[in-house]
Amino acid sequence: MGVGQFDGKQGNEVVLRVKNRHLRYRLTTLMSLGAFLSLVSCMRGGTDISSGEAYAVQHGCFGCHGVGGVNENPNFPNLAGQKKAYIVNQLFVFKQGTMSNPKIARIAARYNGMMAAKASQLTDQEILSLADYFSTRTCSFGPKRARPAQVPRQTVICEDCHGEDGISLAPNIPNLAGQKQAYLVAQLNAFRRSSTGTNTNGASRHNIFMTRQAAKLGDKEIDELSRFYAQLDCRGDVQTNPLDQ
Numbered sequence: 001m002g003v004g005q006f007d008g009k010q011g012n013e014v015v016l017r018v019k020n021r022h023l024r025y026r027l028t029t030l031m032s033l034g035a036f037l038s039l040v041s042c043m044r045g046g047t048d049i050s051s052g053e054a055y056a057v058q059h060g061c062f063g064c065h066g067v068g069g070v071n072e073n074p075n076f077p078n079l080a081g082q083k084k085a086y087i088v089n090q091l092f093v094f095k096q097g098t099m100s101n102p103k104i105a106r107i108a109a110r111y112n113g114m115m116a117a118k119a120s121q122l123t124d125q126e127i128l129s130l131a132d133y134f135s136t137r138t139c140s141f142g143p144k145r146a147r148p149a150q151v152p153r154q155t156v157i158c159e160d161c162h163g164e165d166g167i168s169l170a171p172n173i174p175n176l177a178g179q180k181q182a183y184l185v186a187q188l189n190a191f192r193r194s195s196t197g198t199n200t201n202g203a204s205r206h207n208i209f210m211t212r213q214a215a216k217l218g219d220k221e222i223d224e225l226s227r228f229y230a231q232l233d234c235r236g237d238v239q240t241n242p243l244d245q
């Protein structure tokens with residue numbers, strides 16, 4: 001099967017099996033390009049950051065996510081410096097609200113009451129501007145954090161997509177570095193529940209990559225991995241990412 005000719009499902013299989021890192025990055029990126037072609041073409045219009053900030057004020061994003069996308073609530077994710085395409089995708093998926101659209105549900109599906117309500121008010125243009133704004137904010141002005149001495153064993157799997165330093169390797173894969181521990185635990189649990197078909201309690205998340213990854217994790221591993229990624233510096237430290245936006 002050539003690199004250019006796979007459908008989403010086969011592409012997923014290949015991404016998980018391919019040993020060569022660079023090829024794997026390319027495949028992951030191709031997957032995202034194929035899957036989000038409509039979003040990408042939508043993005044060509046260009047946006048500006050000041051309108052993103054104005055929309056964030058207008059829609060009350062700062063009330064939960066903090067001014068500039070950094071906040072103190074353990075359950076509310078920081079958005080500052082997160083990948084733009086990932087933010088766009090999540091807002092579209094939240095806007096979808098439920099898994100009623102099979103096209104979207106097949107690739108990624110996520111439900112959260114607070115965000116479904118918010119995202120349903122956003123136009124496509126507002127989503128793009130908000131993503132521009134939050135993805136270009138600085139996530140920390142403090143001194144660089146030291147990398148934790150204890151590195152959980154499973155990170156060898158995670159780092160293929162989320163990067164060795166928790167800064168992801170493709171535009172639609174989120175950075176994990178410096179994200180809230182409780183939030184990361186909640187997301188991994190939601191992905192894991194979706195693998196057992198019990199993800200119907202009003203806060204759910206399904207993704208072809210992550211549902212499969214989380215299914216292999218026990219509570220202790222979820223706890224260790226979340227603690228590790230939360231401790232990493234949100235600005236990254238290990239590598240320059242060739243695919244960074």
Ligand code: HEC
Nearest residue numbers: 059060061063064075076077087090091112114115118130
């Ligand atoms: C009432 C609180 C609240 C408000 C207001 C709010 N959010 Fe959220 N947001 C949340 C919570 C809680 C989550 C985590 C949802 C989950 O657990 O799935 C979240 C998740 C997100 C995510 C996904 C982040 C990730 O790492 O996956 C994005 C993007 C986001 N919000 C953007 C926004 C934007 C843009 C606005 C304003 C239009 C906004 N939010 C307003 C509470 C809020």
Ligand code: HEC
Nearest residue numbers: 108154157158161172173174184187188207209210213225
């Ligand atoms: C094959 C690529 C791949 C691998 C391997 C992978 N992930 Fe992911 N991860 C993703 C993608 C893609 C998403 C975004 C899912 C979505 O759109 O809902 C994601 C999302 C996440 C999120 C949600 C972050 C947020 O901001 O909401 C967490 C937490 C996470 N991954 C942790 C892990 C951990 C821990 C591992 C290792 C056990 C891992 N991932 C392995 C691709 C991967």
